[in-house]
Amino acid sequence: MSWTRALRDTARSGLRIERTAHPPLMAVRGAGGVALIIGLTLWLGSPALAVSSAFGAFASGVATFQRSWRPRPVLALGAAGGLAVSTFLGYLCVPWPAAFLGLLALWSFGAGLAWAVGPTAGVVAGLTVAVMLVVVTLPTTVAGALVHAGLIAAGGLAQAALIVLLPVRPWGERRDALADALAGVADYARRLRHDPTAPFDPVPLMEARSAAAVTPRQARRRPRQLAGHRTRAERFRSVLASLADPVVGGAPEEGPERERVRELLGAAATVLDATARAVRRGERVRIPAAALAVLQVPESGPVLEGPAQKTAFRLIALVEDTVEAAQEPVEVTRPRPALLPLPASVRRPARTEEPPEHLHRPTVPRALPVALHSVRGALHRDSPVLRHAVRLALLVPLAQLLAWALPPEHGYWLPLSVVMVLRPDFSQTYARGVARAVGTLAGVVVAGGVLALTDPGPYAAAALAVVAVGLLYLLMSTGYLLMSACISAYVVFLLGIAGSPAGHTVPDRLLLTAFGAALAMLSHPLLPAWETPRLRDRLADWLEATGRYAVAVLDGFARPAQRHPRQVRDALLDLRSARSAWETAASRAGAEPVRHRGLPRRAARDAESALVTLGRATMLLEPHLPDRQARPSPGAAAFAGALRGVLPGAVRAVREGERPDTGPVHHALEAWRAQEAAWSPVALRAADLLTDALEELAAAVAPRR
Numbered sequence: 001m002s003w004t005r006a007l008r009d010t011a012r013s014g015l016r017i018e019r020t021a022h023p024p025l026m027a028v029r030g031a032g033g034v035a036l037i038i039g040l041t042l043w044l045g046s047p048a049l050a051v052s053s054a055f056g057a058f059a060s061g062v063a064t065f066q067r068s069w070r071p072r073p074v075l076a077l078g079a080a081g082g083l084a085v086s087t088f089l090g091y092l093c094v095p096w097p098a099a100f101l102g103l104l105a106l107w108s109f110g111a112g113l114a115w116a117v118g119p120t121a122g123v124v125a126g127l128t129v130a131v132m133l134v135v136v137t138l139p140t141t142v143a144g145a146l147v148h149a150g151l152i153a154a155g156g157l158a159q160a161a162l163i164v165l166l167p168v169r170p171w172g173e174r175r176d177a178l179a180d181a182l183a184g185v186a187d188y189a190r191r192l193r194h195d196p197t198a199p200f201d202p203v204p205l206m207e208a209r210s211a212a213a214v215t216p217r218q219a220r221r222r223p224r225q226l227a228g229h230r231t232r233a234e235r236f237r238s239v240l241a242s243l244a245d246p247v248v249g250g251a252p253e254e255g256p257e258r259e260r261v262r263e264l265l266g267a268a269a270t271v272l273d274a275t276a277r278a279v280r281r282g283e284r285v286r287i288p289a290a291a292l293a294v295l296q297v298p299e300s301g302p303v304l305e306g307p308a309q310k311t312a313f314r315l316i317a318l319v320e321d322t323v324e325a326a327q328e329p330v331e332v333t334r335p336r337p338a339l340l341p342l343p344a345s346v347r348r349p350a351r352t353e354e355p356p357e358h359l360h361r362p363t364v365p366r367a368l369p370v371a372l373h374s375v376r377g378a379l380h381r382d383s384p385v386l387r388h389a390v391r392l393a394l395l396v397p398l399a400q401l402l403a404w405a406l407p408p409e410h411g412y413w414l415p416l417s418v419v420m421v422l423r424p425d426f427s428q429t430y431a432r433g434v435a436r437a438v439g440t441l442a443g444v445v446v447a448g449g450v451l452a453l454t455d456p457g458p459y460a461a462a463a464l465a466v467v468a469v470g471l472l473y474l475l476m477s478t479g480y481l482l483m484s485a486c487i488s489a490y491v492v493f494l495l496g497i498a499g500s501p502a503g504h505t506v507p508d509r510l511l512l513t514a515f516g517a518a519l520a521m522l523s524h525p526l527l528p529a530w531e532t533p534r535l536r537d538r539l540a541d542w543l544e545a546t547g548r549y550a551v552a553v554l555d556g557f558a559r560p561a562q563r564h565p566r567q568v569r570d571a572l573l574d575l576r577s578a579r580s581a582w583e584t585a586a587s588r589a590g591a592e593p594v595r596h597r598g599l600p601r602r603a604a605r606d607a608e609s610a611l612v613t614l615g616r617a618t619m620l621l622e623p624h625l626p627d628r629q630a631r632p633s634p635g636a637a638a639f640a641g642a643l644r645g646v647l648p649g650a651v652r653a654v655r656e657g658e659r660p661d662t663g664p665v666h667h668a669l670e671a672w673r674a675q676e677a678a679w680s681p682v683a684l685r686a687a688d689l690l691t692d693a694l695e696e697l698a699a700a701v702a703p704r705r
Contacts, residue, residue: 006593007430013591014431015438020477022065025168030061031470033159038462038497041151047458047498048138052148054462054494055135056083056155058469059127064159065476066120069174069211071218073160074364079124080156084149086128090136091145097404100136101397107132108396108419112389115424116378117371122424129396130419133412134491138498171223174211175280178230181208182276185233185240189269192244193262196253199612200237200619202576208233209573213361225279227358232322236272238622239318240265242311248620248689249307249682260303264312267294271319287323295319307682311623384529388424391523395422399516408508410495417516420484425531426524427591432480433517439484440513443468446485447492448506458497465493488513532589535599536701538582540654542611543697545571545578547647550618550690551640556625557683558637568622575615582608599657599701606700607654610693617689624682633680635672639687642668650694659702662694 034057041050063079064072086107093099111129115122131152140148184204191198208230214222242249243261251257270291278285295316304312362370378385399418403411421436423429450456450464472486492509549571556563586604599607642664650660669691673684 003593006426006591009591010427010430011434013427014433014435014479015481016479017481018478021474022477023168023172024474026065027470027474029162029166029168030064030159030473031466033057033061033155033162034469035462035466036162037151037155037158038466042458042462042497045151048140049147049151050458050462051138051494051498052087052135053151053155054465054497055131056080056152057158058155058490059083059124059131060156060159061469061473062127062476063120063124064163065473066123068118068120069213069361070120070364072163075120075124076156076160076163078364079127080153080159082124082128083131083156084153086132087135087152088145088149090132091140091148092142094136101400104129104132104397104400104415105393109389109393111419112392112424113375113378113385115388116374116383116385121371126419129392130416133400133416133419137410137412171226174222174226175282177204177208177211178226179276179280180204181230181233182272182279185236186269186272186276188237189240189265189272192240193265196244196246196250197616198244200241200616202579205230205234205237206576206580209359213359215361215363218361219358222358223282225282229275229279229322232318233272235318236268236315238619239311239315240268241616242620242623243308243315245620248617248685249311249624251304251308257304257308261308261312263294264315267291268315268319271295271322275322285323292319292323307624314623382534384424384531387527387529388422391527392419392422394527395519395523399519402515403512406512408512410509411512413509413512414516414519417513418520420487421517421520422523424529425588426528427588429524430521433521435480436484436517437514439481440488441510443485443488443490444492444506444509444513447489447496448509451492451496456496458499461493461496465490465497468493530589530592530594531585532592532594535585535589535604536655536657538578538585539599539604539607539611539701540651542575542578542582543654544647544651545575546611546614546618547643547650549575549615551644551647553618553621553625554636554640554643554683554687557633557680558640559632560626560630561628561632563625563628568625579611579615600704603700603704607697610697610700613696614690614693617686617693620689621683621686633683635668635675636680636683636687639665639668639672643690646694650698654697654701657701657703660694660698662691662698665691665694 034054037053037057038050041053060076060079060083063075066075068075089103089107090100093103108129111122111125114125135148135152138148181204184201188198188200212226212230244250244265246253246258251261271287274285274287274291297313297316302309302312380386395418396415399415400412403414406414417436417440421429421432423432447464447468451461454460456464468486468490472483472490475482475486549568552568552571556568586608590601646660646662646664650662653660669684669687672687
């Protein structure tokens, strides 16, 4: 992509406004925390103290609106603690420019490394640098610095207390994540009715899994309705795909069997949607009787036969388990038909009266070693996180030096813009740079104009700041453009509390903001961390994970008695993680103005299609795994062994830009077909798809002559 097109696309992305907003009550609660702390410090202290405390409450509130499954009070307290420490150290060092620049470099480097832990940690760590740059401009003594730091911590404590005392839709985000997963599987079932090869989006299930991980204390308080449905949604995924597919174990493409499959898929989607709606709203499940009537074995006998019949029985069993497992009462809109008994061959998940196991999320003290391990893993030369940390450590002190050298009085807007704009990847940095410039223009002009025209006192300026921060919390999910405008207005109104003139400094602030955004945007080409050169590595990781998933499923046919329940599941989770990493890298690379460096975009698309097919073929085979008492398949064992042997070489070939050797897999497939063609037709058809997908991948990544 050319630089012209890249700049145009990122600018459009930065100026895009999403039509979404946080719940108004949450925004009011966050603004209330800011109003409480500003009001108390204005009443009991001074305007300067009110500004410090307001920054603490504001930044802690921003932390609670970040995408995280940690308890919101913990986020608020963690942000407040970091802000208090950074501000106090900043006050101690600001009289000595060299010491302050050293502190800025060190703190900025740590804030950059925090992105290795996750986006929330990176954003909160960046806020500690941004708040330090503003607050240290307020004159005080060492004792006053302690007071300022304490008030900033008090602002975070106020936010945490309000979250505990005034809960807004408790467990709401986790309900939404689980409901989105169920609704995503329902949508998949509906799409399969018309397109048996429709792709499945695993992201909602991945989000639901992240949301389901809780600490032991949370597990004791979690609503019963949030336990169990996620694992059932996971089992639906492969059963629906296998039932709809006309090649591997499904019904023919036309005829009464295909119509029966469409009816079953539609009814299953209706039940899943009803369950998702009940989970999202915390109410009873309302299921139309007509849908349940479809999910019965007809009195005249099953319409489907062979593998399709077996899969249909498993789908009916899954729906029945979903209905019975609803923790809230189930309401059928008409009398529910009696279920006919299912064949004994249909496996039902074991039921237990004990509470279901929960996914463990470590407490904050136990999570610290994990975070340190993530940071250590980012300390290598090619790490985008390390390069981001180095950019911050170099650029923020440089911007501060320029701010001291330039005439404008409020020079901190220059390094502040650098901190707020700079991100680890190119597309976000450039999008935020444009949004920051435009949003700051709007925010500073509006807020500066209001202060210049009205000349409000401290209390009126505080009220205006609270309104600005309330709008910020409400509109934070719409994009960085409106967020930047609200932040700029908030800072202007806060400084107005301390009597800082705003009207005649508006041009200076706009110029400094634009200069800071430009510095941040220029830093990426000078110290690049492009995703494009790493696409082959991401593709190789995805191939390795997909191959392990295929081998795990094939091992279930080769050695049924030795199959471990977690073997396939763990391989599937690794596959999803690798695919997500590839999609993120491919999306970022698509916005970068660099050449392909070994993997052309067309080759990347073809390889992605081949790996999707490889994973889908394995998913179609998963519901047909035999029972432990089934006869082992020597052909499946030989094919799995061939695939296991070929995989390391294929992964290495993809990384190095060579054509993988898939010959042993072809030979194993032919031998399997000759030995057991009549005994395992479903597994053979899936293995045929796997082999074709491997060949397509090899052709896609082969070097062009």
